[in-house]
Structures are given as C-alpha cells and as structure tokens.
Amino acid sequence: MTVIFDIASWLFIAAGAFFTIVGALGILRMPDMYTRCHAAGILDPFGVSLILVGLMFQAGLTLVTVKLGFLIVLLMFTSPVSTHALGRAALHHGLKPLLADDKQTGDVSSKR
Amino acid sequence: MRHVSLIVALAAFWLLLSGFYKPFLLAAGLGSVLAIVWFTDRRMKVLDLEGHPTHLSIRALTYWPWLIWEVVKSGWDVTKIILNPRLPISPRLVRVPTSQKTDVGRVIYANSITLTPGTTSLELDEQGILVHALTVAGAEGLATGDMDRRAAAFEAAL
Amino acid sequence: MFTAATLALLVAIGLAIGRACLGPTVFDRVLAANTIGTLAVCLMAVYGFLTExxxxxxxxxxxxxxxxxxxxxxxxxxxxxxxxxxxxxxPADRPEAGR
Structure with missing residues (x-):
C-alpha cells in the first residue's frame, strides 16, 4: 500500500515540478504583461497545488494532510484575487494590452 | 445560524493551526473566536449573506470538481503553447455577459474565469466581465456560456 | 524526490527573479513578486518534508x-x-479620481 502511495506522490510531485517550471518559463517568455498573467495562472494554483497534493500522499492521514489541503484551498481562493487586482490596476493605469486582431500569430511574438 | 457556522469554522481553524489541547490554549482559542465573531458582527457588520455565504457550501461539492477539471484541461493547453518555440498566442479582449443575480455569484464567475489558465477577468461590472483571453479557443470556450450557467446554478442553490 | 522538487522550485524562483529584474513596467515586477511569494510558500512546505x-x-x-x-x-x-x-x-468608488 505504501508503495502505491509513494508512486502516486512521486507522479504528482513530478507533474507539479514540471508545470511550475513551465509557468516560470512562460512568465519569462510572454511578450506583454497581460499574457504573463496567464503564465502565472498556470503556475500559481495549478503547479503548486499538484506538488502539495503529492506531499499529501506522502504525509498520510495526519494533521499535516489537513493543513496541506487547507493551504491548497487558500491558494485557490487568493491567487485569482491577486491576478484580477493586477490586471485591473494595469488596465486602469492605461497599460494597453497587446492584441492580435486576426493577424498572423507569428508577428505578435516577434514584437517583443 | 450564521454565527454558529462562523464559530465552528474559526474553531476548526484554530485547532488546525495549533494542534495542542492544553486547557490554557483552548481557552485562548475560545476567547479569540468569540472576539472575532463579535467584531465582524457588531463593528464591521460583514456577517451577512455576502460576507459568510453558508448557503453555498453544499453545492461547492459539485461545482469545485468540475472547475478543477476545467483548470486541468486549459492548463494543459497553455502548457503546450508556452513550450511551443513559435509561441502561437493571439491575445484578445472579449466582453462576457453574466447571468448571475447577486454580487457573490458574479464574483464566483469572475474568479472561476481567472482561475482557469488562458483567461483572465480584467474588469467586473453590472453588465458583464471584460476578459483577456490568451487564444481564440479560450475566448470561444467562454462564449458558449457553459461556465456562466454552472456558476449561476451554483449561486442559485439556496 | 523532495530534493528534486526543491530544485525545480528554486529554478522557477530564479526565472521569476529574472522577470522581476527585466520587467518593463511596475506591474510585471509585482506579478513576479507575487509569483515568487507563491513559490516560496510551496518551497516552505517541501522543505519541511525534506528536513522532516x-x-x-x-x-x-x-x-x-x-x-x-x-x-x-x-x-x-x-x-x-x-x-x-x-x-x-x-477612493475605491471613483477609480479615475486618484490617479
């Protein structure tokens, strides 16, 4: 039984680490601020939550698991709030989003 | 009713964080919980349907798994976009109408949109939500209104 | 396993710090700081498991x-x-007023 839990936990942690690095890479690669928000949105609740779920499998049925679950729910609630506040503040500040009006998709990324 | 549920939630939070069951610490926890309930109710006046939406707790069990599955699906799409060397994005702004009745419902819908990778709600008002979408597919997925209907059903569960 | 997760988180934090240094606007830097904070939360949890x-x-x-x-x-x-x-x-009622 512990072997199954170990394998499941390993899979979750590996997937979480993968998505975390992909999200950080996206934050570095994306051309403007609003698109970077999307990359942060894949890293923030998604990759980090997967790592925490992996840790839950490792902890077993203890208080630590409940704390990890609470941490996941907390991240799920707070991360959209800060992302929305960021986007709204940038929009009100007058930062124009980079838009692709039915042009070729390639020239958006080259305008960095 | 709402006081009781807030007291239970705060007491569970205290026990979760402390993990000790000595009489002094339990008494301190009880005092803190009662002080917080008094403060939120009498001084801040936020202990109402909006500040502590107890009526939504049951329906969350069906809404959250669906939302998590949506997050996983679109997260995978955004991952493929980021790892693509050509970075095939076509960002656009769309205005999405909302069919929720209360402010809580609209906030739930906007937060669900933001939580899903690939779409971010930028501005929320009475008429609708201004959404920044990373791809055409993300904008079209919102335009079908599936998430809108589910959020409205979630909010209507009283 | 925990070591690998710690390393991945450190790499991600490094990339986010890169964006915080590059970021043309202040919002990019705030976004990067928020991301670093979330990653630090996860790093704390993983490090707690790493050191038992x-x-x-x-x-x-x-x-x-x-x-x-x-x-x-x-x-x-x-x-x-x-x-x-x-x-x-x-000021929250008048978004344009305080700019």
Whole structure:
C-alpha cells in the first residue's frame, strides 16, 4: 500500500515540478504583461497545488494532510484575487494590452 | 445560524493551526473566536449573506470538481503553447455577459474565469466581465456560456 | 524526490527573479513578486518534508495570507497613491479620481 502511495506522490510531485517550471518559463517568455498573467495562472494554483497534493500522499492521514489541503484551498481562493487586482490596476493605469486582431500569430511574438 | 457556522469554522481553524489541547490554549482559542465573531458582527457588520455565504457550501461539492477539471484541461493547453518555440498566442479582449443575480455569484464567475489558465477577468461590472483571453479557443470556450450557467446554478442553490 | 522538487522550485524562483529584474513596467515586477511569494510558500512546505519538520506548514499558511495582502496593498498604493483611509472619502468608488 505504501508503495502505491509513494508512486502516486512521486507522479504528482513530478507533474507539479514540471508545470511550475513551465509557468516560470512562460512568465519569462510572454511578450506583454497581460499574457504573463496567464503564465502565472498556470503556475500559481495549478503547479503548486499538484506538488502539495503529492506531499499529501506522502504525509498520510495526519494533521499535516489537513493543513496541506487547507493551504491548497487558500491558494485557490487568493491567487485569482491577486491576478484580477493586477490586471485591473494595469488596465486602469492605461497599460494597453497587446492584441492580435486576426493577424498572423507569428508577428505578435516577434514584437517583443 | 450564521454565527454558529462562523464559530465552528474559526474553531476548526484554530485547532488546525495549533494542534495542542492544553486547557490554557483552548481557552485562548475560545476567547479569540468569540472576539472575532463579535467584531465582524457588531463593528464591521460583514456577517451577512455576502460576507459568510453558508448557503453555498453544499453545492461547492459539485461545482469545485468540475472547475478543477476545467483548470486541468486549459492548463494543459497553455502548457503546450508556452513550450511551443513559435509561441502561437493571439491575445484578445472579449466582453462576457453574466447571468448571475447577486454580487457573490458574479464574483464566483469572475474568479472561476481567472482561475482557469488562458483567461483572465480584467474588469467586473453590472453588465458583464471584460476578459483577456490568451487564444481564440479560450475566448470561444467562454462564449458558449457553459461556465456562466454552472456558476449561476451554483449561486442559485439556496 | 523532495530534493528534486526543491530544485525545480528554486529554478522557477530564479526565472521569476529574472522577470522581476527585466520587467518593463511596475506591474510585471509585482506579478513576479507575487509569483515568487507563491513559490516560496510551496518551497516552505517541501522543505519541511525534506528536513522532516512539518512545522514549516504553519509558516506557509500565514505567508500565503501575507502574500496576497502585500500584493493588494502594493497595487492599491500604485493606483490611488495612498492606502485608502476611509476618512478620505472612499477612493475605491471613483477609480479615475486618484490617479
């Protein structure tokens, strides 16, 4: 039984680490601020939550698991709030989003 | 009713964080919980349907798994976009109408949109939500209104 | 396994710090700071498991709350030029006024 839990936990942690690095890479690669928000949105609740779920499998049925679950729910609630506040503040500040009006998709990324 | 549920939630939070069951610490926890309930109710006046939406707790069990599955699906799409060397994005702004009745419902819908990778709600008002979408597919997925209907059903569960 | 997760988180934090240094606008830097905060929460949890001391989780929970509050406070300061005292007549109702 512990072997199954170990394998499941390993899979979750590996997937979480993968998505975390992909999200950080996206934050570095994306051309403007609003698109970077999307990359942060894949890293923030998604990759980090997967790592925490992996840790839950490792902890077993203890208080630590409940704390990890609470941490996941907390991240799920707070991360959209800060992302929305960021986007709204940038929009009100007058930062124009980079838009692709039915042009070729390639020239958006080259305008960095 | 709402006081009781807030007291239970705060007491569970205290026990979760402390993990000790000595009489002094339990008494301190009880005092803190009662002080917080008094403060939120009498001084801040936020202990109402909006500040502590107890009526939504049951329906969350069906809404959250669906939302998590949506997050996983679109997260995978955004991952493929980021790892693509050509970075095939076509960002656009769309205005999405909302069919929720209360402010809580609209906030739930906007937060669900933001939580899903690939779409971010930028501005929320009475008429609708201004959404920044990373791809055409993300904008079209919102335009079908599936998430809108589910959020409205979630909010209507009283 | 925990070592690998720690290394991945450190790499991600490094990339986010790169964006914080490059970021052309202040919002890019706030976004990067928020991301670093979230990654630090996860790093605390993983490090607690790595050193067999799960007490780090309590710190992680509190840090999550501080992270979102810090982000909101910074953004509010940059939008309104103040942290919005209620005596000054509710700047949140007039988004254009305080710019």
């Amino acid at each position: 001391r799960p007490e780090f989780l309590d710190v992680a929970i509190v840090y999550t709350l501080l992270n979102v509050l810090g982000t909101l406070a910074i953004l509010k300061f940059f939008r309104f030029g103040s942290l919005g005292d209620p005596e000054e007549g509710e």
